[in-house]
Amino acid sequence: MKIGIFTDSHYSSRKPITLGRDRSRSLQKIKDAYKVFEKENCDLAICLGDLTDEDDSYEKEVENLLKISVVMKNTSVPTMCVMGNHDAFVFTVDDFYKLLGEEFRPENKTFGDVNLVFIDACYFKSGEHYKPGDEDWRDTFYPHTQELKEHLSSLEGKTYVFMHQNIDPGCDKSHRLANDEEIRNILENCGSVKTVYQGHYHCGHEDVVNSIRYMTQIAMCSNENAYLIEEL
Numbered sequence: 339m340k341i342g343i344f345t346d347s348h349y350s351s352r353k354p355i356t357l358g359r360d361r362s363r364s365l366q367k368i369k370d371a372y373k374v375f376e377k378e379n380c381d382l383a384i385c386l387g388d389l390t391d392e393d394d395s396y397e398k399e400v401e402n403l404l405k406i407s408v409v410m411k412n413t414s415v416p417t418m419c420v421m422g423n424h425d426a427f428v429f430t431v432d433d434f435y436k437l438l439g440e441e442f443r444p445e446n447k448t449f450g451d452v453n454l455v456f457i458d459a460c461y462f463k464s465g466e467h468y469k470p471g472d473e474d475w476r477d478t479f480y481p482h483t484q485e486l487k488e489h490l491s492s493l494e495g496k497t498y499v500f501m502h503q504n505i506d507p508g509c510d511k512s513h514r515l516a517n518d519e520e521i522r523n524i525l526e527n528c529g530s531v532k533t534v535y536q537g538h539y540h541c542g543h544e545d546v547v548n549s550i551r552y553m554t555q556i557a558m559c560s561n562e563n564a565y566l567i568e569e570l
């Protein structure tokens with residue numbers, strides 16, 4: 339299957355906070371990415387999180403998410419959208435998908451011999467999920483390790499993992515889960531994981547660790563044409 343991937347659009351009407359984070363142009367960049375995904379006949383688009391960023395009011399933040407929703411609903415390519423820390427610091431999980439569209443809530447799925455597994459690491463080490471108003475993005479953790487182990491052991495074929503935050507040891511430690519090593523071990527032990535796709539670390543990174551490829555996609559807000567098409 340062919341998938342189109344993008345991440346860290348950080349869409350907001352606010353001016354760039356740094357030279358590398360031009361958030362207001364991201365709506366157009368998302369539209370442009372979908373045009374390419376359609377032309378390339380992608381079976382699925384996956385957003386790896388931080389779709390939106392903080393704006394001047396909650397109303398404005400809702401409006402931004404709804405504008406992206408219109409783009410996603412008007413394309414022929416189905417989408418699954420993982421939440422990033424910036425999304426979770428503004429919206430509750432339920433509000434995020436209610437506004438964006440329930441059809442974009444990621445779900446572990448198998449297509450032929452390809453398994454897609456989604457990990458939500460918007461949790462603090464305490465095991466509590468991020469909520470609106472929180473801001474400590476460096477405290478990131480995935481608590482549901484037993485469920486992950488059980489799910490992976492039930493799969494046959496090739497498995498691809500999608501998450502916002504990082505478990506690639508080549509990414510800066512501040513962007514990695516507190517239990518990144520534990521998650522890598524779980525993925526390695528199940529034997530079927532081919533690639534882990536991640537966002538969050540805006541400059542991107544790619545390497546192979548113990549036979550698993552870690553692909554960190556560069557941020558859409560700081561780069562032109564920052565999307566990726568992969569054949570799984």
Ligand SMILES: [Fe+2]
Nearest residue numbers: 388422423538
């Ligand atoms: Fe992030």
